[in-house]
Amino acid sequence: MNKSYKVKVNTTTEIDITNNDVSALDTIEVSSSKFHILQNNTPFKAEIIEGDFNNKTYKVKVNNNTYSVLIQNDLDELITQMGFEVGATKQINDIKAPMPGLILDINVTVGQEVKEDEPLLILEAMKMENVFTSPRDGIIKSISVSKGDAVDKNDLLIEFE
Incomplete structure (x- = not known):
């Protein structure tokens, strides 16, 4: 062949x-x-x-x-x-709540530069604290929640530039 x-x-x-x-x-x-x-x-x-x-x-x-x-x-x-690239990673531009819960803490501010795996916020759901870390290096464009807010599944939490 x-x-x-x-x-x-x-x-x-x-x-x-x-x-x-x-x-x-x-x-x-x-x-x-x-x-x-x-x-x-x-x-x-x-x-x-x-x-x-x-x-x-x-x-x-x-x-x-x-x-x-x-x-x-x-x-x-x-x-x-087909529009794919071998080994390319998806560019994640926002973080949404995977489940309903309560925002316990927010560790970043708008305009802050963050590195991959840096803690962004803590969401309490079903009596467990879930720490959300940055999926990539980037700059925080917006934060759609405040400490103490109740969120539903798929609510926008943080957006990257």
């Missing part, structure tokens, strides 16, 4: 490569990251300087020129076309 890959070089040039294209190269592995390549009777010295296998990104040096390379297969392309 001849798989195809879309290779982006320096985020500007896109090249479609198949397994057959790779097999046609005359390649000798000099070391674990260095290669001698012969294509159409032209020699190339190639070295993988950096590699992030999970994100499929590499920094490759070919004849003393360095290139950033991103390799995508058919599944990666389909996921991108």
